[in-house]
Amino acid sequence: MATMEMRKDLFADERDDNLNVIGKGVQRQDMPGHVTARTRFFDDHAFDGMLHLKVVRSPHHHARIRAIDTSAAERAPGVKRVLRGADVPVNKNTLLSLINFGKDDEPSLAVSKVSYKGEPVVAILADSEAQALAACKLVRIDYDPLPAVFDVEETLKPGAPVVNETYPGNYFEYHERFDHQKLRFGDVERGFAGADIVMEHRYQMSPIEHAPTETNGSIAAPEQNGRYLVHSCAQGLFFALGTTAKIVDVESNQLHFIGGTVGGGFGGKVDSLTEPLAVLGAMLTGRPVRFVLDREEEMLYGSPRGAERIYIKDGLMRDGRIVARHIRSYFDAGAYTRLSSYAAIKCTAHVPGPYWIPNVASDIYVSYTNRCPSTAMRGFGVTAVDFALEVQMDRLAEAANMDPMELRILNAYRDGDMKPHRRAAKNTALVECVQVAAEKANWPLSEQAKRASSLIGGGAGERSQIPATQLDARGQIGRPDSRNGPVTQVLPAGTSRIAPSKQPVMEGARDGRATPTQVPRYEPQRPAAPPPPPAYQPAPPPYQPASSYSPPPAPPAPPPPVAPAQPQHGAVRFSSVFGTRRR
Amino acid sequence: MAKLPLQFRLNGSDRATFVDPASNLLDTLRRGLGDFGPKYGCGQGTCGVCTVLVDGEPQLACLTLAVSCEGRQIETTSGMADGPNLHPLQDAFMDHFAAQCGFCTPGMLTAARALLAKNPQPSREEVVEAISGNICRCTGYEPIIAAILAAANAPGARRA
Ligand code: FES
Ligand code: FES
Numbered sequence: 075m076a077t078m079e080m081r082k083d084l085f086a087d088e089r090d091d092n093l094n095v096i097g098k099g100v101q102r103q104d105m106p107g108h109v110t111a112r113t114r115f116f117d118d119h120a121f122d123g124m125l126h127l128k129v130v131r132s133p134h135h136h137a138r139i140r141a142i143d144t145s146a147a148e149r150a151p152g153v154k155r156v157l158r159g160a161d162v163p164v165n166k167n168t169l170l171s172l173i174n175f176g177k178d179d180e181p182s183l184a185v186s187k188v189s190y191k192g193e194p195v196v197a198i199l200a201d202s203e204a205q206a207l208a209a210c211k212l213v214r215i216d217y218d219p220l221p222a223v224f225d226v227e228e229t230l231k232p233g234a235p236v237v238n239e240t241y242p243g244n245y246f247e248y249h250e251r252f253d254h255q256k257l258r259f260g261d262v263e264r265g266f267a268g269a270d271i272v273m274e275h276r277y278q279m280s281p282i283e284h285a286p287t288e289t290n291g292s293i294a295a296p297e298q299n300g301r302y303l304v305h306s307c308a309q310g311l312f313f314a315l316g317t318t319a320k321i322v323d324v325e326s327n328q329l330h331f332i333g334g335t336v337g338g339g340f341g342g343k344v345d346s347l348t349e350p351l352a353v354l355g356a357m358l359t360g361r362p363v364r365f366v367l368d369r370e371e372e373m374l375y376g377s378p379r380g381a382e383r384i385y386i387k388d389g390l391m392r393d394g395r396i397v398a399r400h401i402r403s404y405f406d407a408g409a410y411t412r413l414s415s416y417a418a419i420k421c422t423a424h425v426p427g428p429y430w431i432p433n434v435a436s437d438i439y440v441s442y443t444n445r446c447p448s449t450a451m452r453g454f455g456v457t458a459v460d461f462a463l464e465v466q467m468d469r470l471a472e473a474a475n476m477d478p479m480e481l482r483i484l485n486a487y488r489d490g491d492m493k494p495h496r497r498a499a500k501n502t503a504l505v506e507c508v509q510v511a512a513e514k515a516n517w518p519l520s521e522q523a524k525r526a527s528s529l530i531g532g533g534a535g536e537r538s539q540i541p542a543t544q545l546d547a548r549g550q551i552g553r554p555d556s557r558n559g560p561v562t563q564v565l566p567a568g569t570s571r572i573a574p575s576k577q578p579v580m581e582g583a584r585d586g587r588a589t590p591t592q593v594p595r596y597e598p599q600r601p602a603a604p605p606p607p608p609a610y611q612p613a614p615p616p617y618q619p620a621s622s623y624s625p626p627p628a629p630p631a632p633p634p635p636v637a638p639a640q641p642q643h644g645a646v647r648f649s650s651v652f653g654t655r656r657r
Numbered sequence: 658m659a660k661l662p663l664q665f666r667l668n669g670s671d672r673a674t675f676v677d678p679a680s681n682l683l684d685t686l687r688r689g690l691g692d693f694g695p696k697y698g699c700g701q702g703t704c705g706v707c708t709v710l711v712d713g714e715p716q717l718a719c720l721t722l723a724v725s726c727e728g729r730q731i732e733t734t735s736g737m738a739d740g741p742n743l744h745p746l747q748d749a750f751m752d753h754f755a756a757q758c759g760f761c762t763p764g765m766l767t768a769a770r771a772l773l774a775k776n777p778q779p780s781r782e783e784v785v786e787a788i789s790g791n792i793c794r795c796t797g798y799e800p801i802i803a804a805i806l807a808a809a810n811a812p813g814a815r816r817a
Contacts, residue, residue: 101751108759109747111694111734115760118693204679287698287706287760287794337696337760338794369699 104335115288115335116305121295121362125154127348127355128206128365130196130213131375132188135222135444136235139186139195139215146212147198152205155359156213157197159185162354163323168411169345172316177247179240180410180447182321182350187220189237189409190446192375199355199363222444226383226404229441237409237442246407246415246440254439255422258551259494260541262389265398265433269389271473276385277462281378281406284451288337290376291366294352297330302353304331309339314346321350322357329353341450342376345412380414380448381406382421384462389433394474394484398433399426403459405440408447414440417455423495424456427463428504429485430537434494479512480523490533496540502528665726667692668736676723683707683718686733694735694763698792705791708764709733715771717790734763737770746770749808750801757795764791769805778809 107113144156159165159181166178184195196213200206223229223237229244230253236242245253266272292306302324308314311333319326336343348365355363367376382405389398403421407414418438425436453460471478486504493499505528512519531537545551660675667690674689683700686692686709698704700719707718710732737744746769749755756762765788772779772787779787784805785798793801 099752102754104759105751105756108756108762109734109743109750109766110738111763113759114693115696117697118687120688120691285794287704287758287792288696289698336758338758340794366697369701369703 113335115337116292116307116333117288117364117366119293119305121293124293124295124362124364125199125201125355125359126203126206126365127197127199127351127363128203128210129183129194129351130198130210130215131371132184132191132193132195132215132217134188134217134219135191135224136220136237137188137217138220139184139188140218141214141216142196143214143216144196146214147196147209150200150205150209150212152201153198153209154201154361155199155355156209157183157199157351157354157358159183159195161358162321162350164321167317167321169313169317169413170411170416171320172313176411176415177240179238180412182354188217190444192371192446193409194351197351197355197365199359224443224445226381226406226439226441226443229443230404230439235444237444238411241411241442244442246411246418246442248415254437255418256438256551257422257425257434257436257494258543259435259496260398260433261544262387262398262400262433262435263544266387266389266400269397270392271390272387273390273466273469273473274385274387275462275466275469276383277458277465279379279382279384279458279461281381281445281448282451283373283376283378284338284340284342285373286336286338286340286342289367289369289372290343290347291364292348292352293362293364294349294356295362296356296360301328301330302356304329304349304353306331306333306349307336307339307343308333308346308349309336309341309343313344314349317346318349318353322354324357340452341379341454344450345377345447347376375446377408377412377447377449379451379454380408380417382458384459386462386466388466388470390470390474392474394471394476394481396429396431396470396485399429399431399435401425401436401438401459403436403438405438405455406445406448407440407442408445409442410447411440412447412449413454414448417450420455421459424459425463426494427460427467428487428502429482430487430491430499430532431485431494432536432541436494477519477523479508479517479519482508483519483523483526486526486528488528488530488532488537491537492533492540498533498538502532504528661724663723663727665728666730668732678724680723681719682709682711682716682721682723682726682731685723686718686731689723692733692735694733696760696763698760703792704761704764705768705788706761706764708767708791710767710771713771713774715768732767732770734766737766744770745811746773746805746808749804749811753800753804753807755796755800755804761791761793761795765793765801769801769808772805773809779805781806 104113142158147153148156162182165181165183165185167180168176168178170176171178183197184193188195195215198206198209200209221235223234228234229237234244237244241247243253248255288307290307292304295303297303306314311331315326315329315331319329352363352365382403384401384403387400388396390396405414405418418440421438422436426434467482468478471481474481483505487499487502489500489502491499505526509519509524543551661678662673663676664671664673672690674685676685676689683695683697686695695709695718696706697719698706702717702720705717708715709718711721711726712730738747746766750762750766768788768791772784776783781802784802788801
């Protein structure tokens with residue numbers, strides 16, 4: 075068994091107890107079940123009289139539905155019930171509505187139009203899978219094909235076909251009006267003007283199918299007490315329960331979800347693709363209903379990782395310092411939102427990568443296209459931009475004629491550095507990671523790079539400051555259409571529009587156990603409880619920044635809360651959609 | 658459709674059932690006889706999670722007509738342990754972290770079992786070849802290969 079080492083020299087202030095598990099082999103509690111085939115996955119359950127559900131999917135990328143004729147299918151052998159959009163109690167949902175984020179935009183069964191190839195329109199419940207499949211072929215749907223759009227930038231242009239009527243601009247609306255997520259720190263244009271080299275590159279990702287070995291599916295069965303038992307493959311069991319309860323319009327205590335054994339998920343089993351229709355089928359027929367995607371459906375219509383298009387423009391000095399970085403990215407949501415709105419927020423939180431850069435701007439869009447809706451997949455929103463950023467770093471190293479490892483050490487965040495998100499970096503370790511990687515790879519580093527440390531040089535001078543932020547003619551931090559307008563205002567240094575100080579979601583105690591606290595809300599800006607130096611103090615700054623930006627002004631008035639206080643929900647993990655993740 | 662009677666030995670016990678002439682062995686084992694050891698991953702012979710032994714030979718149950726198994730010996734992972742005593746392959750899979758989600762594990766164990774029954778001291782290449790019809794989306798295969806090689810060298814490994 076490979077051993078792992080806890081680098082206490084790097085993480086000395088992180089935990090002071092002695093870890094007694096890392097480096098030792100510990101038997102997983104689910105392993106005996108796996109090797110004896112006693113683990114019960116969702117499909118490993120038998121029910122008498124079980125019906126099989128199959129859906130009829132759209133053959134078109136984009137089309138109006140003129141008429142649906144299910145009469146022949148209803149008379150087919152073994153068919154017990156046919157479901158259409160009108161049978162679904164709440165036939166419009168968006169996954170993150172459970173935490174009040176975004177508008178309901180996706181039907182369980184399409185009614186008047188289909189927006190991607192493979193969108194479910196009709197569901198058939200029959201005694202056997204073969205009978206359900208045979209009856210699917212008998213459903214007649216009259217379509218009127220519409221022009222389709224597949225490109226994340228084309229779809230945002232005027233006159234592009236409207237993919238998703240809930241969002242007629244073909245972009246997800248942040249705070250119900252903004253077409254993208256924005257981040258501004260300092261003045262990138264000024265940074266580019268002063269740079270020795272300015273470089274822009276475009277990066278295009280592909281959608282990626284999770285391809286779990288077990289396909290998506292569930293079995294729903296009526297219990298005798300008015301409740302429904304659901305064996306589910308869901309990665310987020312209670313998320314699936316909440317989503318199903320909403321769509322079939324029952325109290326959540328009428329649903330008894332059993333799961334936890336997921337035959338490979340990787341993010342592709344958070345969309346509740348099958349549970350709502352399986353439960354609805356069980357409610358309407360009184361029989362157990364099994365809805366399982368076959369392999370072809372899983373590969374074609376099980377939502378993939380969303381493809382992203384990323385533009386990175388960097389201003390670089392000859393000595394290797396990055397002085398400005400502008401990132402523009404388009405996240406391909408496919409036809410419906412699902413979790414893409416959250417991916418763009420994660421992406422925004424992740425830029426500009428683990429580097430201290432004095433001028434940063436980013437604009438992250440969620441675009442709707444006539445593709446299969448995309449969803450979560452292992453670091454979605456972050457993985458792709460990381461790929462782009464690190465390829466860009468190699469290109470910068472080449473341009474500066476510098477070793478790529480040393481370029482990273484030179485630009486790495488160090489403890490105390492102010493991030494564009496208006497928080498001080500802490501527990502940084504990129505410098506050490508690069509040093510260790512170089513050593514293991516026998517990669518020669520200069521003495522200077524070897525001596526560098528995450529604990530040295532961070533937060534010095536302008537590195538701890540929030541620089542002035544440029545505003546456009548309308549007093550905004552720069553809409554794309556006003557970017558070329560004259561600068562009329564400057565958001566004073568040391569301030570931000572979104573209050574940076576929020577309660578932590580989880581407060582890690584010194585013994586390493588986390589004490590959950592309440593899900594926080596936006597609050598007006600106020601000084602953070604003083605953390606140990608050299609942490610960030612809002613205003614006044616401890617010393618004059620050694621920068622060329624506007625001088626620090628008088629302490630600003632606290633900006634108003636930018637989002638209404640959210641009611642409490644259990645989904646702490648997703649709280650970062652409100653920007654309230656800890657530190 | 659008229660059903661046909663079918664008898665075979667499953668993990669050492671005589672079993673009898675009725676099947677549609679078109680039923681495959683996978684559905685018959687899972688839905689007919691309640692042995693959920695073999696899994697459904699593709700139904701088209703590409704993933705290997707349905708692998709079972711038919712008269713000692715590894716076969717994809719999803720592509721095997723049930724009626725072709727009349728009178729055969731079928732073995733699945735459900736019958737691999739000897740009471741409370743795990744097969745050396747099962748022990749080795751546990752020790753080498755050779756399962757993550759566990760969905761490919763029954764098929765992997767069956768493929769490995771067939772290999773060791775014929776070739777008790779396989780080379781790494783022979784192990785890789787033996788499990789080349791089994792997809793694992795989680796582990797990256799290395800722990801599985803290590804587990805099979807370790808089991809081959811463990812006492813008692815020759816027990817089929
Ligand atoms: S289910 Fe038989 S090979 Fe995939
Ligand atoms: S352990 Fe998940 S597929 Fe192999």
